[in-house]
Amino acid sequence: MPVTSDTNRRPEYDDLLQTIADYTLNYRIASDEAWNTARNCLMDTIGCGLLALRFPECTKHLGPLVEGTVVPCGARVPGTSFRLDPVKAAWDIGCIIRWLDYNDTWLAAEWGHPSDNLGGILAVADHLSQKRVAEGKKPLIMKDVLEAMIMAHEIQGVLALENSFNRVGLDHVVLVKVASTAVTAKLMGANREQLLSALSHAWVDGQSLRTYRHAPNAGSRKSWAAGDATSRAVRLADIAMRGEMGIPSALTAPQWGFNEVLFSKTNKDQKLKPEDKRQLSIPQEFGSYVMENILFKISFPAEFHGQTAVEAGVTLHPQVKDRLDEVERIVITTHESAIRIISKQGTLANAADRDHCLQYMVAVSMIFGGLRAEYYEDSFHEANPVIDRIREKMEVVEDERYSREYLEADKRSIANAIQVFFADGSKTDKVAVEYPIGHRRRRKEGIPLLEKKFRNNLETRFPTFKCERIVGIFQDRIELEKMNVQEFMGQFVI
Secondary structure: OOOOOOOOOOOOHHHHHHHHHHHHHHOOOOOOHHHHHHHHHHHHHHHHHHHHHOOHHEEEEEEEEOOOOOOOOOOOOOOOOOEOOHHHHHHHHHHHHHHHOOOEEEEOOOEEEEEHHHHHHHHHHHHHHHHHOOOOOOOEHHHHHHHHHEEEEEHHHHHHOOOOOOOHHHHHHHHHHEEEHHHHHHOOOOOOHHHHHHHHHHOOOOOEHHHHHOOOOOOHHHHHOOOOOOOOHHHHHHHHOOOOOOOOOOOOOOOOOHHHHEEEEOOOOOOOOOHHHOOOOOOOOOOOOHOOOOHEEEEEOOOOHHHHHHHHHHHHHHHHEEEOOHHHEEEEEEOOOHHHHHOOOOOOOHHHHHOOHHHHHHHEEEHOOOOHHHHOOOHHHHHOHHHHHHHEEEEEEHHHHHHHHHHOOOOOOOOEEEEEEEEOOOOOOOOOOOOOOOOOOHHHHHHHHOOOOOHHHOOOOOOOHHHHHHHHHHOOHHHHHOEEEHHHHOOOOO
16 A cells, blocks of 8 residues: 555654764863964964954945834944844854955865854854843853864864765855854753754755855855855854754655755666665764864965965975966866865956955065955956966876875875976976975974964054954963953954
């Protein structure tokens, strides 16, 4: 007899949802390296947001949806005078953080920027801390923010280790939404049932396509997509805190769950073959691994797969800058992920298109000896036609070792090499850089430069005396951890 109805037996929450919830509510972070790295991540991420405020295409998105809105205990957006509801504040903070593609990065089967979660974390923590003080209660402290950061990094990063959302056309900001939902719900005081409900809604919420990150549609949405995701997380956490029921098998429900609808291959009849089914997996327990191994973008505002290529290009600058007309070809040796994401030929339509083009990054770094956010703008590109002439002479090839070691847990390299060949038969050395300066293996070299980057970013927004005061706040981690959140956020108000 044919089945004419579904079995309506409400299941337990999916195992993965329970694992994330239990980690968020119960894990105790014991790693000094994770706490120290979180402090540096907080410093760098806020600095990246401040720098983005120089760009009108970013700032046009900021502020209340209804002009003149007054929000009691409104969350602040660093570098501005806005006081917004936590949902819009999360959007704005997330937008400025990501605008220049200059904050930290995680690379695995999936890519992303775990510090994007700071949009939701800072907005919720600032609002709640002010609200508690107004009610005569103790405020949240910055240790709560750092803890939420470490956990959000871990959730996003561990889920990215084996699960490639890009291969099924989904954007990595699904992981920002999930991680931000978990930690902001905890900040709001969620119990286990509320947190599970919030997480389930994050997974069934519908997810962004990667269309806006790739040719021929690459555009500025990629600069605010994570702000949108962390903002949506705050909204979903709030919905759950109001008692909204969850969707227990949001991931695993046959036919209707995330795994089958969005994460598996389907044919035109929408029927899955057993070999096409995919299940989300995590290869290790949640802890503090991701924060300890996070990649900082220190020297260049460039998509991370091209960071070492830019470093190699800068190294070659003295040998190439006076021989640009003699260049016959340029060979860029890279890894598979870089080829899939940022290798582009032909016309680049806008700044967002350029900052995700490996060839453009390399051309600019070799011609000018550096790479700044302004170098992606239309005006700079139009004033320097030599960039495209050099770009046309580039050949991108894969080194299988680079691709393999990119995924190896004890290496996680992001290697690139460049060699320039001239018309007279001469050539440069092949300059290879396997680990960018923001890699864990180069922490000792990188952190002083990260601090300098932060100071430079502060100076784009604040007078010297205020920059000195803010820099001082980050010098002592223990004192930073004790600081009230609303006092910390007040330091960045214009």
